[in-house]
Amino acid sequence: MLEVERLSIRFGEAFAVREASLSVAPGERVGIVGESGCGKSVLAASLLGLAPEAARVAGSIRLSGAELVGASERRWRSHRGRDIAMVFQEPMSALNPLRRIGQILAEPIVLHQGLSRIAAEVRVLALLDEVGIPDPRARLSQFPHQLSGGQRQRVLIALALAADPSILIADEPTTALDANMAVRIVDLLVDLTRSRGMGLIFISHDLGVVARATERVIVMYGGDIVETGPTRGTLAAPRHPYTAGLLAARPSIARVGAVRTRLSTIPGTVPPVGRRAPGCPFSGRCAVELPRCAGDRPRAIDLGEGARAACHRLADAGPRGDRVPEDASGRAPEAVR
Ligand SMILES: Nc1ncnc2c1ncn2[C@@H]1O[C@H](COP(=O)(O)OP(=O)(O)OP(=O)(O)O)[C@@H](O)[C@H]1O
Numbered sequence: 075m076l077e078v079e080r081l082s083i084r085f086g087e088a089f090a091v092r093e094a095s096l097s098v099a100p101g102e103r104v105g106i107v108g109e110s111g112c113g114k115s116v117l118a119a120s121l122l123g124l125a126p127e128a129a130r131v132a133g134s135i136r137l138s139g140a141e142l143v144g145a146s147e148r149r150w151r152s153h154r155g156r157d158i159a160m161v162f163q164e165p166m167s168a169l170n171p172l173r174r175i176g177q178i179l180a181e182p183i184v185l186h187q188g189l190s191r192i193a194a195e196v197r198v199l200a201l202l203d204e205v206g207i208p209d210p211r212a213r214l215s216q217f218p219h220q221l222s223g224g225q226r227q228r229v230l231i232a233l234a235l236a237a238d239p240s241i242l243i244a245d246e247p248t249t250a251l252d253a254n255m256a257v258r259i260v261d262l263l264v265d266l267t268r269s270r271g272m273g274l275i276f277i278s279h280d281l282g283v284v285a286r287a288t289e290r291v292i293v294m295y296g297g298d299i300v301e302t303g304p305t306r307g308t309l310a311a312p313r314h315p316y317t318a319g320l321l322a323a324r325p326s327i328a329r330v331g332a333v334r335t336r337l338s339t340i341p342g343t344v345p346p347v348g349r350r351a352p353g354c355p356f357s358g359r360c361a362v363e364l365p366r367c368a369g370d371r372p373r374a375i376d377l378g379e380g381a382r383a384a385c386h387r388l389a390d391a392g393p394r395g396d397r398v399p400e401d402a403s404g405r406a407p408e409a410v411r
């Protein structure tokens with residue numbers, strides 16, 4: 075349904091995303107994780123033809139067979155919403171505060187599907203019900219600020235569903251919510267992909283919600299996909315030192331109140347796009363770095379069962395690879411529920 079091959083996104087000479095390949099099949103749920111600035115949102119936006127104006131996009135994006143890299147805005151518009159739609163991060167800024175929920179949701183339906191006002195209202199009520207908003211009719215005349223954060227996020231999801239997309243991208247849909255509400259929104263997204271047979275790309279910093287929401291995970295660092303594989307296996311036994319570091323940096327309830335409560339974190343920060351090493355993007359921060367890592371970009375090694383990781387240590391160990399040494403992050407990676 076969605077096939078991305080060697081997609082690169084440059085700002086001037088600097089790569090925000092470098093040769094990313096991924097695919098999403100009908101009904102499949104794929105997570106993208108990685109620290110701030112590693113290219114998740116720029117990648118997601120480019121899948122809707124909404125990359126920033128300054129961005130140079132190269133490679134291939136195929137949606138239902140149609141090649142869209144280099145496509146005109148008119149062609150993108152014929153796919154956007156129907157083939158692929160996006161739930162944005164900030165419900166408050168994505169919803170016009172001066173318009174009523176009913177108007178916000180009816181507009182794209184009237185515009186794109188040419189339904190009458192009355193038919194559109196029936197559709198809006200069905201959408202609000204589908205995303206779990208109680209008493210939908212009472213919501214039609216309300217403004218976004220009259221809804222709770224969780225309900226606003228549900229309205230945004232309803233908005234993205236308005237044109238029956240085959241693939242939904244949710245970029246950090248839970249960061250503005252408390253943990254309990256985050257879980258409920260994640261479960262809603264999972265239910266919707268099941269009931270609609272829709273593909274999902276779920277972007278988040280939160281490995282816990284990614285583990286709950288997705289079957290496959292893509293780990294990005296500094297614009298590169300450094301590891302990918304089945305979510306459970308990858309998070310239980312990461313092969314790339316960066317993935318291991320991300321897991322070790324997670325706050326764990328078990329460790330709160332323990333003798334050592336200081337979090338293990340990865341030293342340093344994601345380098346800005348203009349200052350990235352030509353080799354492995356994680357070099358300079360990696361605890362198990364080899365001399366050639368900074369200059370020589372590691373190829374992705376096939377680890378079986380759809381798992382791949384790009385690390386020189388795995389290449390050295392042969393195709394079966396070695397587990398990331400426990401000292402890569404200071405401690406053994408812990409399993410994710
Ligand atoms: N319009 C732009 N011009 C230049 N660089 C940009 C532009 N937009 C994004 N970038 C750069 O691209 C890189 C990737 O940014 P992106 O927003 O995709 O990160 P992200 O992984 O989504 O981070 P976060 O978790 O904070 O949302 C960043 O280094 C950012 O500075």
Ligand SMILES: [Mg+2]
Nearest residue numbers: 114115116245
């Ligand atoms: Mg982002």
